[in-house]
Amino acid sequence: MRRRVSIKDIAAAAGVSHPTVSRALRGQGRMSEATRARILTIAREMGYTPNLVARGLVTQRTYSVGLVVTNIRDPFHSEIIRGVEAVVRAHGYSLFLASTTADPDQELEVVRSFVGRDVDGIVIASSQAGDRYAEMLDELGMPIVLINSHAEGDNVHAVRHDDYAGACAVMEHLLDQGFQRIAFLGLGRSSRVHGERRQAWKEALRRRGLDASVAVSAPESTIEHGVTQVVHLVERARGRWGTPPQAIFCYNDLLAIGAISGLRRLGLEVPQDVAVAGFDDLEVCAHMRPSLTTLRQPRYEMGEDAAQLLLSLLEQDRRAQPKPTEKLYRGELQIRESTQGVSPQTARVG
Amino acid sequence: MRRRVSIKDIAAAAGVSHPTVSRALRGQGRMSEATRARILTIAREMGYTPNLVARGLVTQRTYSVGLVVTNIRDPFHSEIIRGVEAVVRAHGYSLFLASTTADPDQELEVVRSFVGRDVDGIVIASSQAGDRYAEMLDELGMPIVLINSHAEGDNVHAVRHDDYAGACAVMEHLLDQGFQRIAFLGLGRSSRVHGERRQAWKEALRRRGLDASVAVSAPESTIEHGVTQVVHLVERARGRWGTPPQAIFCYNDLLAIGAISGLRRLGLEVPQDVAVAGFDDLEVCAHMRPSLTTLRQPRYEMGEDAAQLLLSLLEQDRRAQPKPTEKLYRGELQIRESTQGVSPQTARVG
DNA sequence: CTGTTAGCGCCTTCAC
DNA sequence: GTGAAGGCGCTAACAG
Numbered sequence: 001m002r003r004r005v006s007i008k009d010i011a012a013a014a015g016v017s018h019p020t021v022s023r024a025l026r027g028q029g030r031m032s033e034a035t036r037a038r039i040l041t042i043a044r045e046m047g048y049t050p051n052l053v054a055r056g057l058v059t060q061r062t063y064s065v066g067l068v069v070t071n072i073r074d075p076f077h078s079e080i081i082r083g084v085e086a087v088v089r090a091h092g093y094s095l096f097l098a099s100t101t102a103d104p105d106q107e108l109e110v111v112r113s114f115v116g117r118d119v120d121g122i123v124i125a126s127s128q129a130g131d132r133y134a135e136m137l138d139e140l141g142m143p144i145v146l147i148n149s150h151a152e153g154d155n156v157h158a159v160r161h162d163d164y165a166g167a168c169a170v171m172e173h174l175l176d177q178g179f180q181r182i183a184f185l186g187l188g189r190s191s192r193v194h195g196e197r198r199q200a201w202k203e204a205l206r207r208r209g210l211d212a213s214v215a216v217s218a219p220e221s222t223i224e225h226g227v228t229q230v231v232h233l234v235e236r237a238r239g240r241w242g243t244p245p246q247a248i249f250c251y252n253d254l255l256a257i258g259a260i261s262g263l264r265r266l267g268l269e270v271p272q273d274v275a276v277a278g279f280d281d282l283e284v285c286a287h288m289r290p291s292l293t294t295l296r297q298p299r300y301e302m303g304e305d306a307a308q309l310l311l312s313l314l315e316q317d318r319r320a321q322p323k324p325t326e327k328l329y330r331g332e333l334q335i336r337e338s339t340q341g342v343s344p345q346t347a348r349v350g
Numbered sequence: 351m352r353r354r355v356s357i358k359d360i361a362a363a364a365g366v367s368h369p370t371v372s373r374a375l376r377g378q379g380r381m382s383e384a385t386r387a388r389i390l391t392i393a394r395e396m397g398y399t400p401n402l403v404a405r406g407l408v409t410q411r412t413y414s415v416g417l418v419v420t421n422i423r424d425p426f427h428s429e430i431i432r433g434v435e436a437v438v439r440a441h442g443y444s445l446f447l448a449s450t451t452a453d454p455d456q457e458l459e460v461v462r463s464f465v466g467r468d469v470d471g472i473v474i475a476s477s478q479a480g481d482r483y484a485e486m487l488d489e490l491g492m493p494i495v496l497i498n499s500h501a502e503g504d505n506v507h508a509v510r511h512d513d514y515a516g517a518c519a520v521m522e523h524l525l526d527q528g529f530q531r532i533a534f535l536g537l538g539r540s541s542r543v544h545g546e547r548r549q550a551w552k553e554a555l556r557r558r559g560l561d562a563s564v565a566v567s568a569p570e571s572t573i574e575h576g577v578t579q580v581v582h583l584v585e586r587a588r589g590r591w592g593t594p595p596q597a598i599f600c601y602n603d604l605l606a607i608g609a610i611s612g613l614r615r616l617g618l619e620v621p622q623d624v625a626v627a628g629f630d631d632l633e634v635c636a637h638m639r640p641s642l643t644t645l646r647q648p649r650y651e652m653g654e655d656a657a658q659l660l661l662s663l664l665e666q667d668r669r670a671q672p673k674p675t676e677k678l679y680r681g682e683l684q685i686r687e688s689t690q691g692v693s694p695q696t697a698r699v700g
Numbered sequence: 701c702t703g704t705t706a707g708c709g710c711c712t713t714c715a716c
Numbered sequence: 717g718t719g720a721a722g723g724c725g726c727t728a729a730c731a732g
Contacts, residue, residue: 004465004491006709017719022711031717047489053412053468054709056403058724064446064467072432073633075425082422085449089460094467096414097447099435110439115354117414117444118403139397141354223633261637283423283573287611289639356725367703372727381701404725408708 005046013046014039025050052094056118064094065310066114066122068107072099074221074254075282076299080125080147083303091311093120102189102220104129108136115140121310123147125303128191143313145306148193157313158326159306163193163279166295167200167249169333170277173293174247175204177339179275183233183245184215185226185255194251197279201249214240218255226250226258227265234266244274247339253278253285253294260288260338275339281331290337297331355396364392375400402444406468414444415660416464416472418457422449424571424604425632426649430475430497433653441661443470452539452570454479458486465490471660473497475653478541493663495656498543507663507675509656513543513629516645517550517599519683520627523643524597525554527689529625533583533595534565535576535605544601547629551599564590568605576600576608577615584616594624597689603628603635603644610638610688625689631681640687647681 007025011018016035023029024039025048056062067084069077081097088095096114100106107129114122121142127133127149137144137153144151146158174182184201187194198215205212216233218225230248237245244266250256256278260270270276270290278285281296305327316322357375361368366385373379374389375398406412417434419427431447438445446464450456457479464472471492477483477499487494487503496508524532534551537544548565555562566583568575580598587595594616600606606628610620620626620640628635631646655677666672 008709018709019711019720020718023718026711029717035717049462049466051468051709052466053403053406054724055711056724057407057709057726058711060724062403067447072428072435075428078422078425078428081447082449085422085447089448094446094463095448096444097417097431097435098439098445099432112399113444116399116402118401223637227637257634257637264639284607284634287573287577287607289614358725368725369704369727370702372725373702376727379701385701401725404708405727406708407710407725408727410708 004051005048006051007048010039010043010046010048014042060118062118062120063092064096064117064119065307066096066098066111066117066119068110068114068122068124068127069097069099070102070107070126070128071221074252076252076280076297077125079299080303080306083300083305084123084307085303087304087307087311093311100128102128104132108132111136111140115142120314121145123306123310124149125306126191126193127151128189130192143310145310145313147302147306150192154324157309157324159302159309159329160326161297161302161329161331163196164200166279166297166331166333167197168204170249170279170293170295171201171204173333173335174249174275174277174339175208177247177275177342179247180208180210181214181237181241181243181245182210182247182249183237184212185229185233185248185250185259186215186217187221187251187255188217188219197249197251211240214245218251221252221254223254223258223261226255227262228258229255230259230262231266233259234263234268244268247275247277250276250278253280253282253292256292256294256338257284257288260290260292270338271340271342275342277339281334285334286336288338293336293339294334295331296334298329302329354401355398356401357398360389360393360396360398363396364389410468412468412470413442414446414467414469415657416446416448416461416467416469418448418450418460418464418472418474418477420450420452420457420476420478421571424602426602426630426647427475429649430653430656433650433655434473434657435653437654437657437661443661450478452478454482458482461486461490465492470664471495473656473660474499475656476541476543477501478539480542493660495660495663497652497656500542504674507659509652509659509677509679511647511652511679511681513546514550516629516647516681516683517547518554520599520629520643520645521551521554523683523685524599524625524627524689525558527597527625527692529597530558530560531564531587531591531593531595532560532597532599533587534562535579535583535598535600535609536565536567537571537601537605538567538569547599547601561590564595568601571602571604573604573608573611576605577612578608579605580609580612581616583609584613584618594618597625597627600626600628603630603632603642606642606644606688607634607638610640610642620688621690621692625692627689631684635684636686638688643686643689644684645681646684648679652679 098110125147278294285292448460475497483501628644635642
C-alpha cells in the first residue's frame with residue numbers, strides 16, 4: 001500500500017514544476033505541445049489519478065451530490081436512485097447515498113453529514129422531515145431538490161408527482177366499477193404524499209355520500225405489513241358494514257400485494273370477493289395474479305429530472321439565486337384484473 | 351449562500367488559536383474546562399460543521415467507502431445496498447454508490463473514480479469485471495471486498511454465496527419431484543455466479559443421464575426479459591423433446607416471475623403444465639400465485655457482513671497485510687407451489 | 701495548557 | 717511558456 005502518485009511526483013519525473021503538470025493535465029494555459037504530451041505520457045505511465053479531495057478543497061466544488069431516500073426496500077426508491085445516479089455520473093459527479101427509514105432525526109443528521117462532506121447539492125426523496133427543515137435548509141448554502149415532498153426555502157426546489165390527482169383517478173375507477181364500501185390501507189406515519197392519497201380517498205367517498213371510516217395503517221410499507229394489516233381492515237369493515245369491503249385502495253403497491261395475499265388467507269378472492277388497487281406500478285404488478293390495478297408514477301424519470309435540475313442549479317452563477325421551482329408529474333392509471341370484471345352485487349357477504 | 355464557518359472563525363470569536371479550537375472540538379489534549387466549554391458553545395452558536403474534505407486531506411482517512419452494484423433494478427442488490435449502508439453509516443462512514451449495469455468498462459471506471467475520491471475501501475457486488483481487475487486491485491492501495499464474485503489480489507477479500515450448492519439443492523428438488531425434462535433460463539453475460547448455477551443444472555441432469563441441452567439466455571435480468579425468453583425456451587424444448595419442458599430452472603427470481611407470466615400467455619399453467627423455480631427469494635416470491643419455489647440468499651446479511659469485514663480491515667494497522675478472506679454463505683431452499691403437487695406424468699404434452 | 705509552524709495535494713495569481 | 721508563492725480547512729509536531 002504505497003502512497004498514490006501526485007502531481008509533484010510527475011513534475012519531478014518530467015523535470016518541470018507541479019503547476020505546469022496541473023495545467024497540462026487540465027488542458028489549460030498555452031504551453032508547448034511537446035512538454036504537454038510528455039507530461040501526459042508520464043502521468044499515464046505512473047498511473048496517476050487526480051486527488052479529488054484536494055482539488056475540492058481549493059476549488060470549493062467537490063463534484064459530488066448527496067441523495068437521501070427514506071426506504072430503500074421499496075422498489076419505488078430504487079428507481080429514483082437509479083435515475084439520479086445515472087444523470088449525476090454522466091456529468092462526472094459522484095453520489096453519496098443514505099437510506100434513513102422513516103425517522104426524521106436520522107434524515108436531518110444525514111443531511112448534516114452531507115454538508116460536512118461539502119457536497120455541491122442534495123436530493124431528498126420522500127422526506128419525512130418536512131417542516132423541520134425550515135430552520136436549516138436555507139442555512140446550508142447549497143441547492144436542495146426534494147422529490148415528492150415539500151419544504152419552504154429559497155434554495156429548495158421540488159420535483160413531485162400529483163398524488164392527489166392520481167388517487168382521485170384510482171377512486172373514480174373504483175366508484176365507476178360500482179363499488180361503494182371502499183376501505184383504505186394506509187401508512188402510520190404521515191407525510192404529504194400519504195396525506196394526499198388518503199384525502200382523495202376520503203373526499204371521493206364523501207362527495208357521493210359514502211362511508212369513509214374504514215381505514216387502517218401499516219407501520220411500514222412492506223408486503224408483510226400488508227398481509228397482517230388487511231386482516232384488521234376486514235375486521236373493521238365487518239364491524240362497520242357487516243361484510244368485508246368491496247374494494248380496498250392501498251397506499252402503495254407493496255401494501256396492495258400483501259393485502260391480496262392476506263385476503264386469500266382469509267378465504268377472500270381478488271377481485272371476486274374484494275377488489276384491490278395500489279399505487280406506483282412496480283414492475284411486478286403487471287405479472288401478479290390477479291394483475292394489479294395501480295397508478296403508474298414515472299419514478300425513473302423523476303429521479304433523472306431531480307438530478308438534472310440540481311445540476312443545472314449548480315452550473316448557474318452561485319449568486320443568481322434562482323426562484324424555487326416545482327415540477328409536477330401526472331401518473332397514469334393502469335387498470336388491470338384486481339379491480340375488474342365483477343359487479344359488486346355478486347360480492348359475497350361475509 | 352455565504353461561506354461556511356471554519357475553525358478559524360471560531361478561533362477569532364473565542365480569542366484563541368485554531369489548533370486550540372480543533373483540539374477542543376475533538377476532545378483531545380488536556381485544556382481548561384472553561385475554555386473548552388466556551389469554544390464548544392461558540393461553535394454551536396455559529397453553526398459550525400467540520401469540513402470532512404479538509405480533514406481527510408491531512409489525516410489520509412476520508413471515512414468514506416465506495417459501493418459498486420451492477421444492477422440496482424434487481425431487488426437483490428437493493429438489499430445488499432441497504433446492508434452495507436446501515437453498517438457503514440453506523441460507524442460514521444459515508445457511502446459512495448455507483449450502479450454500473452453489466453458493462454465491465456463502466457465498472458472499472460467507477461472504481462477508478464472512487465480511488466480519486468480517496469475512499470478508504472471499496473465493496474463491489476456481483477462484479478462483471480472479474481479477471482480484468484487482476485492488474486489494478488493491488489495497485490490502488492486500499493482494501494476491497496467482493497460480494498458474489500472473485501478476483502485474485504492481496505487486498506481482495508470476498509463474501510459470497512455458495513451458488514453451486516444452492517443450485518444443486520434446487521435441482522435435487524426438481525428431480526425428486528420426478529421431472530426429467532428440465533430447461534434452464536439463464537443470462538447472456540457470464541459471471542462466476544451465473545456459471546455456478548448453470549453448471550449445477552447441467553451436471554445434475556448429466557449425472558442422471560438426462561438431456562441438458564435446452565437453455566436460453568436473457569440479455570438482462572428483468573421480468574420483461576423472462577416473459578419474452580421463456581417463449582423461445584418452450585420453442586426450443588418442443589424442437590428437442592416435442593413437448594414443453596416439465597420444469598424450468600431460472601437464473602433468478604425476476605426471470606422466474608417473467609417466465610411464469612410468459613407461460614400463462616402461452617396457455618401453460620404453473621405448476622400443472624410446467625414447474626418453475628427461481629433463485630434469491632425476493633420478498634414478493636412468497637406472495638405470487640403460484641408462490642415461487644426458490645433459494646433464499648441472505649442478501650441483507652451479506653451486505654452487512656461485507657461492510658463489517660471492510661471496516662475491520664480499515665481499523666487494522668495498514669501494514670499488517672491481512673490474508674485475503676473468503677466468507678461463504680449457504681442459502682435455504684424455499685419449496686413453494688410453483689414446483690409442487692403435480693406428478694409429471696400428468697403434464698400435458700404440447 | 702496553549703500558540704506557532706508546517707504540510708496534506710491541488711489550484712490560482714503573479715512574476716519571470 | 718513556465719516557475720514561485722500563497723492558501724483552501726484542517727491536524728500534527730513541537731515550542732513555550
